Amino acid sequence: MPGWLQHWVEVNPVTILADALRGLLVGGPVVGPVVQSMLWAVALAAVFAPLAVRALRRRV
Numbered sequence: 357m358p359g360w361l362q363h364w365v366e367v368n369p370v371t372i373l374a375d376a377l378r379g380l381l382v383g384g385p386v387v388g389p390v391v392q393s394m395l396w397a398v399a400l401a402a403v404f405a406p407l408a409v410r411a412l413r414r415r416v
Contacts, residue, residue: 369396369400373389373396
């Protein structure tokens with residue numbers, strides 16, 4: 357796997373969420389992946405919520 361793709365796999369939100377769930381269900385590190393998952397959720401909401409509101413206002 358190319359280096360840039362390996363880096364993306366390490367930081368993408370789906371992998372981090374899977375790590376958090378794995379830690380919760382079968383044991384292992386939990387705090388780090390859960391915090392990272394929450395940060396990704398907040399960041400995605402901060403980016404896409406205003407875009408969604410803007411798109412809704414244009415249609416109405």
